[in-house]
Amino acid sequence: MSAQRIVVVGAGFAGLKCVQRLERELKGELSRGEVEIVVVNPHDYMLYLPLLPQVAAGVITAQSVTVPLPRAIRTAQRLPGQVVGLDLQRKVAVVRKISEDVVDLPYDRLVIAAGSVTRQFDIPGLEEHGLGMKNLGEAAYLRDHVLSQLELANASTDPEERAARCSFVVIGGGYAGTETAACLELLTDSAMKRFPRLDPTLVKWTLVDIAPRLMPELGQRLGEEALDLLRRRGIGVRLETGVERVTDESVTLTDGSVIPTRTLVWTAGVTASPLVKMLGVELVRGRVKTGTDLRLDGYDDVFVLGDSAAIPDLTASPPGSSICPPTAQHAVRQAVVAADNVVASVRGETLREYKHHDLGLVVDLGGTQAVAHPLKLRLTGMVAQAVTRAYHLYALPLTRTRARVVFNWILHLFGGDDFIRIGFLAGRKSETSSFEETRDYLSADEMKQRSVSAS
Ligand SMILES: Cc1cc2nc3c(=O)[nH]c(=O)nc-3n(C[C@H](O)[C@H](O)[C@H](O)COP(=O)(O)OP(=O)(O)OC[C@H]3O[C@@H](n4cnc5c(N)ncnc54)[C@H](O)[C@@H]3O)c2cc1C
Structure with missing residues (x-):
C-alpha cells in the first residue's frame, strides 16, 4: 500500500507550524511509511515578518529574522519551489522547482498556506x-x-x-x-x-x-x-x-x-497569494472562503489557512459574522487546528472548529x-x-533565531549603525510583482494542457 501524501504549500507562519504539528501527531504513521509530508516553499527559511521594519532600519541583520527550515522541519520532505498551479479534480499541485523544472505533485491531502502579497490598486505609477x-x-x-x-x-x-x-x-x-x-x-x-x-x-x-x-x-x-x-x-x-x-x-x-x-x-493592504485564484472558488476580500474546520467548501481533502484564507471568526458577535484578520497570531493558531484536522481526516475521526480570541x-x-x-x-x-x-x-519559532535577534538588539544599542548600503540589489527592478514573483503562475489554458497531456 503506498503512503498517503500530505502536501503543504508555503512554510511561513501557518505552513511551518502545521508541518511541525503534523510531524508530531503522525509520528507513528510516518515511521511505518503510511503517510508522507511534502512541504513546498521557495526559500529554505521561514521569514518572521513582524521584524522586517527593524531589518530595513538596520537594527537587525536580514539573516537574523529567518528561521532555517532544515533545522525547524525534521522528517517532512522539503521541495524548494513554488506551486504555480492547482488541479483539484486530478488532485495535483504543479510545482516550479528553483531549478525552473515544472513537475506534477499528486496529493491525498492539500494544505494551502501560501500567505499574501502586496495589494496593488489601479493608481497610475x-x-x-x-x-x-x-x-x-x-x-x-x-x-x-x-x-x-x-x-x-x-x-x-x-x-x-x-x-x-x-x-x-x-x-x-x-x-x-x-x-x-x-x-x-x-x-x-x-x-x-x-x-x-x-x-x-x-x-x-x-x-x-x-x-x-x-x-x-x-x-x-x-x-x-x-x-x-x-x-x-x-x-x-x-x-x-x-x-x-x-x-x-x-x-x-x-x-x-x-x-x-x-x-x-x-x-x-495585502491580498491572498495569486495561487488561490486557481481554485475557481468563492473569494471573500480576495481570500478563500473556508468552513470553520478550515476545509474548502466542497473539497474534504483541501485545507486553507493563514493570510490566504477567509475563515469565519467564531468569537465575533454573532459568531461567524466576520472573518479572522490576516495576522501571524491567527495564522499560527489556525495551523494547529488545520494539522489536527488533517490528522483526523486521515484517521477518519471528527474534525474540530477554529476559534481564537485575539490576544x-x-x-x-x-x-x-x-x-x-x-x-x-x-x-x-x-x-x-x-x-x-x-x-x-x-x-x-527557534531558540537560535531568538538568540540572534537579542544579540542584534544589544549590538545595535551599544554599537549603533554604520549606515552602509549592501549594494547587491542595485540595478534590480523595485516592483513588488518582481520581488513577490506574482507573474509566475500558470494560466487556465496552460493548466488545461497539462491535464490533457497527463490523461
Ligand atoms: C511588515 C509586516 C509586519 C507585520 N507585523 C505583524 C505583527 O506585528 N503581528 C502580527 O500578528 N502580524 C504581523 N504581520 C502579518 C503577518 O506577518 C502575517 O499575517 C503572517 O505572515 C501570515 O502567515 P501566513 O503563513 O499566512 O503567510 P506567510 O508567513 O507570508 O507565509 C507564506 C509562505 O508561503 C510561501 N509561498 C507563497 N506563495 C507560494 C507558492 N505559490 N508556493 C509555495 N510557497 C509559497 C511564501 O514564500 C511564505 O514562505 C506583519 C506583516 C508585515 C508585512
Missing part, C-alpha cells in the same frame, strides 16, 4: 515606483534606497533635488506602515551625522492613510497616542487621504497636494517607543517596548 515591504529582498532594498537618497542629497547642489531626496512617503497606516515609517525615521535621524552637508530639517517622513485613524485594531486611545507620538517626532501624518498618482519625482495625494519625493513605500497587538515605534494592547491592557513607552520585544522573542 504605483506599480513602477512603489516600494513594497513584504519580504527580505524588499526590506534590504528599501534600506539601501533610503541611504542612497541621503548620499545623493548630500552630494547635490540643487536645493530642490536635495529636498525631494530627503522626503520619504509611506502609504498605509496599519502596523506595517506605521512601524516602517517610525523605524526608518530613526534611521535617517541618526544617519544625519554622517552627512554633514545636509540640513537635518530637510529630512521629512510622511505617513498617509485613507482611514480617519491609525491602526484601528489598537483601539481609539492607543491609536491616538501613536499618532501623537509620531507627530511629536516630526513625522507628518495625513489621515483621510489617498494617493492619486505616483511618478519618479513626486506623489500626488487625493487632497490635491503634491509631495516631491523619490521614495514611496506602499504598505496599504492584542504590539507595535514597535523604534528605540524605546512602542504601543501595545496585550490582553486588553493599554501600554505605551518603555513598558510597551519591553512587552513588544518579549512578545517577538516568545513568537520566534
Whole structure:
C-alpha cells in the first residue's frame, strides 16, 4: 500500500507550524511509511515578518529574522519551489522547482498556506515606483534606497533635488506602515551625522492613510497616542487621504497636494497569494472562503489557512459574522487546528472548529517607543517596548533565531549603525510583482494542457 501524501504549500507562519504539528501527531504513521509530508516553499527559511521594519532600519541583520527550515522541519520532505498551479479534480499541485523544472505533485491531502502579497490598486505609477515591504529582498532594498537618497542629497547642489531626496512617503497606516515609517525615521535621524552637508530639517517622513485613524485594531486611545507620538517626532501624518498618482519625482495625494519625493513605500493592504485564484472558488476580500474546520467548501481533502484564507471568526458577535484578520497570531493558531484536522481526516475521526480570541497587538515605534494592547491592557513607552520585544522573542519559532535577534538588539544599542548600503540589489527592478514573483503562475489554458497531456 503506498503512503498517503500530505502536501503543504508555503512554510511561513501557518505552513511551518502545521508541518511541525503534523510531524508530531503522525509520528507513528510516518515511521511505518503510511503517510508522507511534502512541504513546498521557495526559500529554505521561514521569514518572521513582524521584524522586517527593524531589518530595513538596520537594527537587525536580514539573516537574523529567518528561521532555517532544515533545522525547524525534521522528517517532512522539503521541495524548494513554488506551486504555480492547482488541479483539484486530478488532485495535483504543479510545482516550479528553483531549478525552473515544472513537475506534477499528486496529493491525498492539500494544505494551502501560501500567505499574501502586496495589494496593488489601479493608481497610475504605483506599480513602477512603489516600494513594497513584504519580504527580505524588499526590506534590504528599501534600506539601501533610503541611504542612497541621503548620499545623493548630500552630494547635490540643487536645493530642490536635495529636498525631494530627503522626503520619504509611506502609504498605509496599519502596523506595517506605521512601524516602517517610525523605524526608518530613526534611521535617517541618526544617519544625519554622517552627512554633514545636509540640513537635518530637510529630512521629512510622511505617513498617509485613507482611514480617519491609525491602526484601528489598537483601539481609539492607543491609536491616538501613536499618532501623537509620531507627530511629536516630526513625522507628518495625513489621515483621510489617498494617493492619486505616483511618478519618479513626486506623489500626488487625493487632497490635491503634491509631495516631491523619490521614495514611496506602499504598505496599504495585502491580498491572498495569486495561487488561490486557481481554485475557481468563492473569494471573500480576495481570500478563500473556508468552513470553520478550515476545509474548502466542497473539497474534504483541501485545507486553507493563514493570510490566504477567509475563515469565519467564531468569537465575533454573532459568531461567524466576520472573518479572522490576516495576522501571524491567527495564522499560527489556525495551523494547529488545520494539522489536527488533517490528522483526523486521515484517521477518519471528527474534525474540530477554529476559534481564537485575539490576544492584542504590539507595535514597535523604534528605540524605546512602542504601543501595545496585550490582553486588553493599554501600554505605551518603555513598558510597551519591553512587552513588544518579549512578545517577538516568545513568537520566534527557534531558540537560535531568538538568540540572534537579542544579540542584534544589544549590538545595535551599544554599537549603533554604520549606515552602509549592501549594494547587491542595485540595478534590480523595485516592483513588488518582481520581488513577490506574482507573474509566475500558470494560466487556465496552460493548466488545461497539462491535464490533457497527463490523461
Ligand atoms: C511588515 C509586516 C509586519 C507585520 N507585523 C505583524 C505583527 O506585528 N503581528 C502580527 O500578528 N502580524 C504581523 N504581520 C502579518 C503577518 O506577518 C502575517 O499575517 C503572517 O505572515 C501570515 O502567515 P501566513 O503563513 O499566512 O503567510 P506567510 O508567513 O507570508 O507565509 C507564506 C509562505 O508561503 C510561501 N509561498 C507563497 N506563495 C507560494 C507558492 N505559490 N508556493 C509555495 N510557497 C509559497 C511564501 O514564500 C511564505 O514562505 C506583519 C506583516 C508585515 C508585512
